[in-house]
Amino acid sequence: MELIYGHPKSLKPIQTKYCPGCGHGVIHRLICEVIDELGVQERSIITNPVGCSIWADLYFDFDSVQPPHGRTPAAATGVKRVHPDHLVICYQGDGDLAAIGTAEIIHAANRGEKFTTIFVNNAIYGMTGGQMAPTTLIGQKATTAPYGRDADEAGMGYPIQVCEMLATLGGTKYLARGSVNNAANVRKTKQYIKKAFEAQLRGEGFTMVEILSPCPTNWGMQPCEGQEWLEANMIPFYKLGEIKNLLGGAEGGK
């Protein structure tokens, strides 16, 4: 009998430590489904971030490197330059990528480093317990923005649209933003990841998929409320779709 659906081979068959309603588990699975489809499990390397997904090396069944907080794109640069024929995945959260590691992501992207960044944007710091992130929306509450993010009076700044910011850089070839809040968006997100990984394996420059992902625990919501809040608040500001596509051939943008 032909197996048409099962647990991805490159994802270990164990329960994750992530909270109910968290998006990391779904995103891990999407990455592994694509790796299996491309048949590159034994030549994949992930650089893990600091944050909740620091656990990623427990779940991904391929090699991993754990750099300091925010330095993931620099370390992924080193890994990919040494192993140019490997699939190198730079997994980052919003605090890691858009706050402490801003310089590293901008310059890795600008150099056109040939790895793929999976940028999980949940608009909050997860592991440290709900502090304001660079992607926290205006008015959204956090432990360090107890009255809501206030850009003007309290000087908390504005949420950063990372794909749009990186789109100005010459080294970026493919920047897409997906979401894991419903089945249709999960399927689209998987397509983005597959396009990015295939582009990387063809050696086409910097690729990134930003993924809007719920964090009900730190948003103070039930899991299903988290999905609704993401759709009502994050998607209007963080537009879904291919923000930049300069890929060659059939994959290329119109």
Add this chain to the structure above:
Amino acid sequence: MAEEKRLMKGNEAIAEAAIRAGCTAYFGYPITPQNELTAYMAKHMLDHKRTFIQAESEVAAINMVYGAAAAGARSMTSSSSPGMSLKQEGISYCCGADLPCVLVNVARSGPGLGGISPGQADYFQSTRGGGHGDYFHLVLAPKSVQEAAELTYEAFDLADKWRMPVMILADGLIGQMMEGVNLPAQRDLATLPKKPWAAGGQAKDHRPINHVTSINLVPAELEASVKARFKRYDEIKAQEVRYEEVNIDKAELVLVGYGTGARVALGALEMAKKLGIEVGLLRPVTLWPFPEKRVAELAAKGKKFLAVEMSMGQMVEDVKLAAAGKAEVNFYGRCGGMIPTEEEVLAEIRRLLKK
């Protein structure tokens, strides 16, 4: 490339020796007085089809080293004092993840921006584990362009042998001056040590997956791994201590200095000899591990010490620790980019010996 003799700046000799040692991934950031090193690597690493990146920061450079080392390459970065401060985070992670790599500090004077003239005030930072956590790494201090090349070449082997960063602690004078240097032969990359723990290449032998990491959230396990690393440190102390001695037997007073400080001390020793005053020189080549046993032996024999440094006195603390109160330990130093003169050191010798 076979062995050959060239006239080179210290910075260039370090770079060329690294290439010959099989460094395949170099990451740097501009800072004086080590810029010739990065520029040399920019040209010659690319000529050798190896990786060179001018990083966006010192922080990024050391983390590129972290990634390249984790992927199994012989990797290196270089900088000078303020830049080395920025790299300390990454050095702590390299030590925590047991990653071999080579770090070069062509030190200048501080603190803060300080100046761009030579200094030896990074001794504490280099030998005490300048980042967070319990760790040490090898620190080698060259006194000449020749030795800078030799120690750099060897640093890659030591790093692989002990699975730790190895630092070359030079100073701006060693980096900038030109001397004749015999360069070692090019290492065949195919003969370099295998790294079965590194990330990548799993498809070749289908080994179990590798995680390169410094994290362990189980306190008892983390304690065990730190203790295992400290056992390795004990082996390094037993096997890798290096120093040079001059005229120790006849001397009542032993000068202790490294790098440029040792060159000045040697000059003062020779001037003293002409006046009929016998002093010795102990020159640590490894600053960590420090030749503490040798200092203790000499202290037990009744020798006095005079540490000569380009700082307000840092290595002198290691001399005092090793002498353990059994000998008189004196200090003479200049700082801020000032280099002690042989005459100044001679005057200090005569004052101490009342001769």
